[in-house]
Amino acid sequence: FLKTSASVQILGCDFSGGQGKAGVDQGPSQLIQAGLQKQIAQLGWNVGYEGNERYERIVQEFAGKDADIGQMKNPRTVNAVARSVADRVEAISKAGDLPLTLGGDHSLGLGTVTGTLRSHPSAGVIWVDAHADINTPLTTDSGNLHGCPVSFLMGLEGCDVAPFNEWVQPLLKPEGIVYIGLRDIDVEERKILKENNIKCFSMHHVDKYGIGRVVDMALDHLNGNSGRRDRPIHLSFDVDGLDPSVAPSTGTPVRGGLTFREGHYICETLHETGCLVAVDIMEVNPSLMEQRDAEATVAVGCSLARSALGETLL
Amino acid sequence: FLKTSASVQILGCDFSGGQGKAGVDQGPSQLIQAGLQKQIAQLGWNVGYEGNERYERIVQEFAGKDADIGQMKNPRTVNAVARSVADRVEAISKAGDLPLTLGGDHSLGLGTVTGTLRSHPSAGVIWVDAHADINTPLTTDSGNLHGCPVSFLMGLEGCDVAPFNEWVQPLLKPEGIVYIGLRDIDVEERKILKENNIKCFSMHHVDKYGIGRVVDMALDHLNGNSGRRDRPIHLSFDVDGLDPSVAPSTGTPVRGGLTFREGHYICETLHETGCLVAVDIMEVNPSLMEQRDAEATVAVGCSLARSALGETLL
Amino acid sequence: FLKTSASVQILGCDFSGGQGKAGVDQGPSQLIQAGLQKQIAQLGWNVGYEGNERYERIVQEFAGKDADIGQMKNPRTVNAVARSVADRVEAISKAGDLPLTLGGDHSLGLGTVTGTLRSHPSAGVIWVDAHADINTPLTTDSGNLHGCPVSFLMGLEGCDVAPFNEWVQPLLKPEGIVYIGLRDIDVEERKILKENNIKCFSMHHVDKYGIGRVVDMALDHLNGNSGRRDRPIHLSFDVDGLDPSVAPSTGTPVRGGLTFREGHYICETLHETGCLVAVDIMEVNPSLMEQRDAEATVAVGCSLARSALGETLL
Numbered sequence: 037f038l039k040t041s042a043s044v045q046i047l048g049c050d051f052s053g054g055q056g057k058a059g060v061d062q063g064p065s066q067l068i069q070a071g072l073q074k075q076i077a078q079l080g081w082n083v084g085y086e087g088n089e090r091y092e093r094i095v096q097e098f099a100g101k102d103a104d105i106g107q108m109k110n111p112r113t114v115n116a117v118a119r120s121v122a123d124r125v126e127a128i129s130k131a132g133d134l135p136l137t138l139g140g141d142h143s144l145g146l147g148t149v150t151g152t153l154r155s156h157p158s159a160g161v162i163w164v165d166a167h168a169d170i171n172t173p174l175t176t177d178s179g180n181l182h183g184c185p186v187s188f189l190m191g192l193e194g195c196d197v198a199p200f201n202e203w204v205q206p207l208l209k210p211e212g213i214v215y216i217g218l219r220d221i222d223v224e225e226r227k228i229l230k231e232n233n234i235k236c237f238s239m240h241h242v243d244k245y246g247i248g249r250v251v252d253m254a255l256d257h258l259n260g261n262s263g264r265r266d267r268p269i270h271l272s273f274d275v276d277g278l279d280p281s282v283a284p285s286t287g288t289p290v291r292g293g294l295t296f297r298e299g300h301y302i303c304e305t306l307h308e309t310g311c312l313v314a315v316d317i318m319e320v321n322p323s324l325m326e327q328r329d330a331e332a333t334v335a336v337g338c339s340l341a342r343s344a345l346g347e348t349l350l
Numbered sequence: 351f352l353k354t355s356a357s358v359q360i361l362g363c364d365f366s367g368g369q370g371k372a373g374v375d376q377g378p379s380q381l382i383q384a385g386l387q388k389q390i391a392q393l394g395w396n397v398g399y400e401g402n403e404r405y406e407r408i409v410q411e412f413a414g415k416d417a418d419i420g421q422m423k424n425p426r427t428v429n430a431v432a433r434s435v436a437d438r439v440e441a442i443s444k445a446g447d448l449p450l451t452l453g454g455d456h457s458l459g460l461g462t463v464t465g466t467l468r469s470h471p472s473a474g475v476i477w478v479d480a481h482a483d484i485n486t487p488l489t490t491d492s493g494n495l496h497g498c499p500v501s502f503l504m505g506l507e508g509c510d511v512a513p514f515n516e517w518v519q520p521l522l523k524p525e526g527i528v529y530i531g532l533r534d535i536d537v538e539e540r541k542i543l544k545e546n547n548i549k550c551f552s553m554h555h556v557d558k559y560g561i562g563r564v565v566d567m568a569l570d571h572l573n574g575n576s577g578r579r580d581r582p583i584h585l586s587f588d589v590d591g592l593d594p595s596v597a598p599s600t601g602t603p604v605r606g607g608l609t610f611r612e613g614h615y616i617c618e619t620l621h622e623t624g625c626l627v628a629v630d631i632m633e634v635n636p637s638l639m640e641q642r643d644a645e646a647t648v649a650v651g652c653s654l655a656r657s658a659l660g661e662t663l664l
Numbered sequence: 665f666l667k668t669s670a671s672v673q674i675l676g677c678d679f680s681g682g683q684g685k686a687g688v689d690q691g692p693s694q695l696i697q698a699g700l701q702k703q704i705a706q707l708g709w710n711v712g713y714e715g716n717e718r719y720e721r722i723v724q725e726f727a728g729k730d731a732d733i734g735q736m737k738n739p740r741t742v743n744a745v746a747r748s749v750a751d752r753v754e755a756i757s758k759a760g761d762l763p764l765t766l767g768g769d770h771s772l773g774l775g776t777v778t779g780t781l782r783s784h785p786s787a788g789v790i791w792v793d794a795h796a797d798i799n800t801p802l803t804t805d806s807g808n809l810h811g812c813p814v815s816f817l818m819g820l821e822g823c824d825v826a827p828f829n830e831w832v833q834p835l836l837k838p839e840g841i842v843y844i845g846l847r848d849i850d851v852e853e854r855k856i857l858k859e860n861n862i863k864c865f866s867m868h869h870v871d872k873y874g875i876g877r878v879v880d881m882a883l884d885h886l887n888g889n890s891g892r893r894d895r896p897i898h899l900s901f902d903v904d905g906l907d908p909s910v911a912p913s914t915g916t917p918v919r920g921g922l923t924f925r926e927g928h929y930i931c932e933t934l935h936e937t938g939c940l941v942a943v944d945i946m947e948v949n950p951s952l953m954e955q956r957d958a959e960a961t962v963a964v965g966c967s968l969a970r971s972a973l974g975e976t977l978l
């Protein structure tokens with residue numbers, strides 16, 4: 037799905053408006069400073085990187101003027117940023133390159149997946165996360181939009197709301213996403229997942245089947261149990277899918293997560309399919325913990341990205 | 351097996367006489383203070399809790415008068431407490447409710463399992479533990495009775511001894527118990543397990559098969575490999591079955607134990623059977639480690655109980 | 665393959681010349697001081713131990729006179745030590761006993777495996793390691809010979825070089841070794857592994873299949889997929905195969921390694937085959953970390969050895 041002489045375009049998104057904790061906007065620059073660009077180049081990719089998106093114009097435009105809409109916090113800012121991300125990812129993807137988006141909070145996923153689906157309408161999504169991020173404006177308690185991107189992508193009830201309805205299309209079908217790593221789901225989200233028959237592998241399933249079979253079943257599901265492996269795949273990896281002992285410096289850690297190896301296994305195996313068309317590394321927040329934990333989280337973010345882009349153990 | 355409008359009755363047993371380390375009698379109050387009662391209520395159960403059993407009358411009765419009998423330490427106290435627990439668990443169970451017993455040391459298991467088997471004679475036991483707790487008065491080196499409850503439940507040789515023979519019946523057959531998590535077994539215990547053909551899944555088996563298949567095989571065994579899942583089950587969970595990195599604050603920790611997720615997987619899967627009729631959470635000793643480790647152990651005790659009572663990840 | 669009244673002969677090799685970090689020569693004495701000899705005796709073995717090899721004569725002979733040969737560092741010293749080890753292991757093995765070699769760095773493996781193959785020409789090797797240790801004098805960047813023993817054992821191109829060619833025979837065929845735990849392989853090593861069709865289970869495969877199936881497949885491979893388990897086996901266990909959280913005090917730790925239980929599972933399962941004829945415990949370096957981590961690493965080295973020699977959980 038990529039050009040023969042494929043490039044990775046790094047899209048660093050210094051954005052934290054989809055949730056309440058400062059610092060996640062520093063994730064991209066920390067990942068870059070840790071050497072991610074060079075590391076990916078050493079894997080044989082051409083790597084484009086033009087500095088991070090600071091969204092200064094957007095932030096200024098809405099400074100002091102972004103009152104809640106219903107429960108939603110920072111709706112205009114999140115909306116404008118996601119829209120910008122969607123356009124960027126679409127453009128990169130249509131040029132035949134692979135967008136690697138560095139977050140920033142997971143509300144950016146509304147932009148990245150939209151961009152991918154505009155370019156590859158048949159693409160499926162693998163969403164690695166402790167959370168389902170499928171609250172709607174009607175169900176969210178916190179109003180933090182990093183908990184809502186998937187519902188907007190699907191156009192669930194309550195998502196046809198300004199300002200998002202100016203541009204968001206329901207490009208993602210319920211059968212087009214698979215979750216891995218879930219372990220902290222709101223009651224209303226549970227209903228949504230069930231009613232829409234969305235494929236979820238919680239940590240219970242990872243325990244039950246082992247990560248090897250889980251990734252296999254995830255790919256089977258996205259490929260219609262055809263036995264083939266030819267559907268383009270967008271990987272959206274929230275580092276809180278990992279156990280807090282592995283990725284402690286993130287906004288909403290939850291015990292009992294993926295091990296270091298399980299996280300990397302997912303990335304390695306998706307790379308092996310040859311079908312990855314976009315990768316997000318989200319929710320690295322280097323300011324939440326002491327330096328040692330922050331550095332470990334940044335390091336694991338980099339190595340997840342490398343694994344998704346072809347670094348292998350053998 | 352439970353009433354339609356089922357309730358959980360919490361039986362907090364402030365007892366440490368089955369072993370030598372002070373503090374395990376504070377386990378129940380710490381679990382309660384951490385919010386366990388309310389947490390279970392939020393899962394939709396009616397929760398009964400009348401304060402912990404302090405066994406003051408028993409302790410006073412035998413103060414200074416509980417000399418060793420053979421190797422057994424505190425035999426009269428352990429005996430009287432277990433007898434009391436058996437009556438309480440039996441009454442709760444016969445009322446159609448689920449007894450959730452909080453220890454306290456694992457000698458209490460003599461009481462809890464007896465109570466269950468009086469009410470549900472066909473019940474099977476899943477005993478999660480680093481240890482087999484199947485020494486007899488003839489084989490125990492330490493004389494600590496928390497290492498002996500299973501042998502009394504089975505009426506093994508040497509267990510027909512006062513004061514226990516006043517009330518203990520050999521209600522548990524060797525085919526009626528399955529161990530998970532074993533990794534520290536005495537030589538004599540090994541013989542007993544072998545001679546009685548008792549089903550054991552040590553950590554070696556958890557590594558070999560994965561926890562998913564182990565729990566499946568455990569349930570198969572208890573259900574006579576019938577393919578059905580209809581035998582009532584008593585879960586007796588010694589937190590030292592978990593790895594010390596997960597549950598550090600317990601009296602006899604052993605390296606190489608169940609992970610956080612493996613422990614919860616067991617509880618979740620037993621709940622799913624719909625056959626759980628009793629749950630024990632044992633050997634939480636909050637005074638052995640620094641506060642952080644003690645709190646982690648209490649927290650994991652609570653979450654194991656919640657998982658056994660229906661908390662799911664999805 | 666062992667005598668009926670078999671003995672373990674402990675060969676403690678206080679040697680660090682195959683790499684650059686001081687302290688790994690203290691591994692053997694720390695393992696002994698931790699009680700390893702007695703622990704093995706308690707498993708029912710006759711245990712011979714005559715004090716460690718200090719290689720004083722060899723070290724003195726080459727002091728100041730062991731210039732690099734090509735890239736190779738300390739070539740004459742490493743050569744003389746490995747030659748001595750080979751003779752010792754051969755003699756122990758031919759006497760029908762089991763040599764348990766304690767390192768020291770993994771360049772000693774050139775000696776131990778040579779000794780085993782002189783005595784049991786059909787023996788296969790299971791090499792547990794984060795690294796493949798299969799650089800040649802032509803491919804090694806660092807020149808550290810603990811990264812090269814396997815290539816000498818196979819007589820790969822570039823290994824027919826003085827002083828090693830005075831005694832080293834290519835006794836090991838590519839089909840005669842299986843790796844478990846690999847996760848840090850040099851580019852040239854990768855080529856060698858591929859060209860020679862050497863069976864490798866990286867951590868990716870451990871994730872994919874689980875350690876139970878991996879060990880099974882390793883044994884299948886060494887036994888020609890015959891279904892039998894009758895090929896003699898030499899286990900060479902580099903403790904850096906374990907995760908650094910389990911064995912931190914080692915010279916070249918790599919994240920994402922075998923868990924405590926996975927490491928022990930390998931040893932336990934190889935013991936169960938009844939085919940183990942030699943065991944190496946390598947790269948314990950007690951001086952690299954703080955005391956607590958060093959002690960944990962020494963303790964795990966001892967318990968790996970015990971598991972390989974028959975300690976079981978049940």
Ligand SMILES: [Mn+2]
Pocket residue numbers: 142165167169182274319
């Ligand atoms: Mn997320």
Ligand SMILES: [Mn+2]
Pocket residue numbers: 165166167274276277288
């Ligand atoms: Mn999340």
Ligand SMILES: [Mn+2]
Pocket residue numbers: 456479481483496588633
């Ligand atoms: Mn116990």
Ligand SMILES: [Mn+2]
Pocket residue numbers: 479480481588590591602
């Ligand atoms: Mn125990």
Ligand SMILES: [Mn+2]
Pocket residue numbers: 793794795902904905916
């Ligand atoms: Mn190594």
Ligand SMILES: [Mn+2]
Pocket residue numbers: 770793795797810902947
């Ligand atoms: Mn090595």
